Amino acid sequence: MNRDDIARDDDFTGRYARYKRGKMLFGLFLAAALLAVAVYSICAGSVYVSVGQILRALSGHGDRMNEIILWNIRLPRVFAAIIAGMSLALAGCVMQCLLRNPLASPFTMGISQAAGFGAAFALIVLAPGNVHIAGIPGAVLNNPYTVTLFAFAGSVIGIIVILSLAKFAGLSPQAMILSGVAMGTLFNAATMLLQYFAEDIKVASVIFWTFGDMGRVAKADVMVMLLVAVPAFFYFMRNRRAYNILAGGEDTAKSLGVRTGRLRFAGMLAASIITSVCVAFLGIIGFVGLVAPHMVRAVIGNDNRYLIPISAVFGALLLLGADTLSRTIMPPAVLPVGILTSFMGVPLFICLILKKRRP
């Protein structure tokens, strides 16, 4: 090897190392931003709690009121937003990759609509227990756990039907997308049918549920979301290289040793379950699952070794930022977080599309 070759090798290695370092720095920047927003989000609200008060409350030497606010309201809410944002972004990222379709997301695959139907069924047909919704006189949210369970059951039934239909058709991406779109439409229609025959108050309850709200969760709910999201994250990370290969097409993936049918089925199942758990506890939160991976992809490319973890961090940042804004923009009112995620994300997304346009 002569000196020119060595110089070229060093240059090559250096260029690739810089390229990878750029991606990691972007991820670290987002993680730092997430931490900063999380701290602000814990402090901010109708009662301001300073960082010092938070630290004292965490160590058990704080004001009783601050401890209640921190442990029962702020921390569950912040962690719910972080875990749900991560879960939805992960689900969207993996679905887009598995189905080789940029429009794939938990919402477009019909899972959210299935959960919505489950919740509507519980609220309108079963009506067990009564929980009054603060700020909406007369509106009633029935026993929240019944609604959660039925929303989860609805989405699981949706997943089973979508994956069974797709399996029957050979587990191709097209079959999965078409099954998802068809089932989403069907569940929407079924929800509308229930609403058509329901009393006005119950219809209002269903609509309220579909808005999506981080304030609904208790500490135990956050733990359930975490227990589902963490194994799913590690499963997705374990398969990150296989997802990269799948982007090159079915035949290429098979020739490189990927069991495409099994990978797609298991990945869709895991993505659907983490979505179902989030939707069941929080209601429908659109947009994050679709757009967070695209935004990250526009910056760091489609290498899933980096895309999966960074999308998760960005999804958490987007949802936590939106939720914080929804609580603080016009207090004491709390806006539905889904509206904020769209208002915050769409302009950024459009900027990225325009920036990426070809000459």
Next chain:
Amino acid sequence: MMNLVLQAVEFSYPSVPVLKGVSLGLKSGEMLAIAGRNGSGKSTLIRCMNRILKCRRGHIVLCGEEVKNLRRMDIARKMAYHPQKTSYNFPITVFEAVLMGRYPHSEWDGDKDGEGHVHEALKMLGIEDLALRDFNEISGGQQQKVVIARAIAQEAKILLLDEPTSDLDIRCQLEVMDTIRRLVKERGISAVVAIHDLNLASRYCDRIVMLNKGVICGAGTPREVLTPENIASVYGVDASVHESGGILHIIPRKPIQ
């Protein structure tokens, strides 16, 4: 020694029989061309060899083991595949595309020497400068080289190449075929190339198998297979075959009509 043996292989799409009792063998260090008209079963045959498609009847034996009994990962360690077209629906760099070739050799935490293998493959094909370019934004000839680089990184004993020169200009065609030939000679691997250009097949390949409607109608050296009679019977074209400098040249005599 035979690296790959096919015995009476049959394959059908739901209502269309495509391969009807195909038998052939591939020695190590050999470059085999599969020629024939569009729809004659060339691509299907290649995709059956590495079990992308499962053959209905017959046996495919890879290095002494029946392909249907092997795990997909084991097949991938021995056979690399170059599809007719490769495109990525999301942006991906050339480096990452070639790195995929290391997947069959990866542990759960990755392949420690993977980047070194990728570098070597890119260098061998003289495309290191493309490493950080988007795969979808380079030319067709460069894309073909990238896919071949991926096959090199895969360290397979057999290359299956489905029309690697389609859509390429004459210089790129020669560059791609030169590269494949060089790999076969230098690394002692075997290559199966589905190809339409009979002149390229005769120039670069040791043997040619000619398929007609899923049946082998000629197999042997280029001189044995590329006769005016075989060309007329398979393609329905009246062609003359000349030899100069030990290389055959096939020239159609007149238009079909």
